[in-house]
Amino acid sequence: MITPELLTKEAFAPFGEVLEATPDTAIEINSGFTTRFHQLAAVDADRAAISVFSGRRRPMEISMLECHPYGSQAFYPLGGGPWLAVVAAKPKPEACRAFMCGANQGLQYSRGTWHHPLLILEDTQDFLVIERLDPESNLEEVFFDEPVQMSV
Amino acid sequence: MITPELLTKEAFAPFGEVLEATPDTAIEINSGFTTRFHQLAAVDADRAAISVFSGRRRPMEISMLECHPYGSQAFYPLGGGPWLAVVAAKPKPEACRAFMCGANQGLQYSRGTWHHPLLILEDTQDFLVIERLDPESNLEEVFFDEPVQMSV
Numbered sequence: 001m002i003t004p005e006l007l008t009k010e011a012f013a014p015f016g017e018v019l020e021a022t023p024d025t026a027i028e029i030n031s032g033f034t035t036r037f038h039q040l041a042a043v044d045a046d047r048a049a050i051s052v053f054s055g056r057r058r059p060m061e062i063s064m065l066e067c068h069p070y071g072s073q074a075f076y077p078l079g080g081g082p083w084l085a086v087v088a089a090k091p092k093p094e095a096c097r098a099f100m101c102g103a104n105q106g107l108q109y110s111r112g113t114w115h116h117p118l119l120i121l122e123d124t125q126d127f128l129v130i131e132r133l134d135p136e137s138n139l140e141e142v143f144f145d146e147p148v149q150m151s152v
Numbered sequence: 153m154i155t156p157e158l159l160t161k162e163a164f165a166p167f168g169e170v171l172e173a174t175p176d177t178a179i180e181i182n183s184g185f186t187t188r189f190h191q192l193a194a195v196d197a198d199r200a201a202i203s204v205f206s207g208r209r210r211p212m213e214i215s216m217l218e219c220h221p222y223g224s225q226a227f228y229p230l231g232g233g234p235w236l237a238v239v240a241a242k243p244k245p246e247a248c249r250a251f252m253c254g255a256n257q258g259l260q261y262s263r264g265t266w267h268h269p270l271l272i273l274e275d276t277q278d279f280l281v282i283e284r285l286d287p288e289s290n291l292e293e294v295f296f297d298e299p300v301q302m303s304v
Binding site: 019021029030031032033034035036037038039040041042043045047048049050051052053054055056057058074076077078079104106108117118126128129130133 | 171173181182183185186187188189190191192193194195197199200201202203204205206207208209210226228229230231256258260269270278280281282285
C-alpha cells in the first residue's frame with residue numbers, strides 16, 4: 001500500500017524539479033505588469049516539444065512504471081485540483097513513492113526517472129507537457145506481477 | 153487603432169504556432185486513460201527552461217515591441233479567460249496585428265518574431281512559459297514615438 005506524501009522541492013529532488021511559482025523565484029518584468037517566476041526548471045532534452053495531455057480517472061493501483069531515458073518530461077496542470085505523481089528509485093513495487101501535487105504545482109521528471117503515467121483525482125484534468133521531441137523512441141516500461149494499491 | 157483578430161493556426165502561422173488541443177492532434181495513450189494532443193509545437197532553442205508569468209492588466213496601448221533572436225517563446229494560460237497577443241512583421245506601429253486568444257489557446261512566438269509583452273483582459277492571469285534558457289541575453293526592444301491604441 002502506497003500512501004501519498006506532500007510534494008515539496010526537497011522531497012522530490014531525487015526525481016526531478018517541482019514547478020511552482022514561489023516568492024524566491026519572482027522577478028518583476030514588463031514595466032512592472034508581469035511577475036516572472038524564473039526558470040523553475042531547465043528542460044533536459046536535445047530537442048523539446050509542447051503537448052497537452054488530457055487525463056481521465058483510473059483505478060488507484062500501480063501495476064507498471066515507465067521512464068524516458070533520453071530526456072526530461074514536465075507536467076503542469078491546466079486548471080482542476082490536486083493530482084498525484086508516483087515515482088521510484090528503481091522499477092520495483094517496494095520502491096514506489098507517491099506525491100500529492102497541488103493545483104498550482106507542476107513537476108518535471110528527470111531523464112531516466114521511473115514514474116507512473118498520469119494519475120488524476122477528478123474525472124478529467126488537462127496538463128501542459130514539455131518533453132523530448134519524438135517520445136515514441138524514448139520510452140521504457142516495466143510491468144509488475146501484482147499491482148500495488150494506493151491509499152487515496 | 154488595432155482591432156483584434158480571431159486567433160487561428162492559419163492566421164498566426166507567419167508568427168509562430170497556436171498551442172491548442174484539437175482533434176487532429178489527438179492520440180490515445182496510457183491504456184486509454186490519457187489523450188495526448190501531440191507536439192503542438194517544437195521548442196526552437198539550444199536549451200529551454202520553464203517559467204510561470206503572472207500578468208496584471210495594463211493600459212490597452214502598444215508603445216513598444218520586443219523579440220527574442222535566439223529562441224522561441226511559448227505562453228499557455230493557466231486558467232482564466234481570453235487574452236491578447238500583439239505581433240508584427242516589423243517593429244513599426246503600422247505593422248502591429250492583435251489576436252484574441254481563447255482560454256484554451258496558447259501560442260509560441262517563433263525565434264525573432266516581434267511581439268508585445270503579455271497583455272491580459274482580466275486583473276491577473278498566469279501563464280506557463282517555455283523559452284530559451286537565460287532570456288536576459290535574448291532580448292531586443294523597439295520603442296515607438298507614439299503609442300498605438302487597441303480597440304478592446
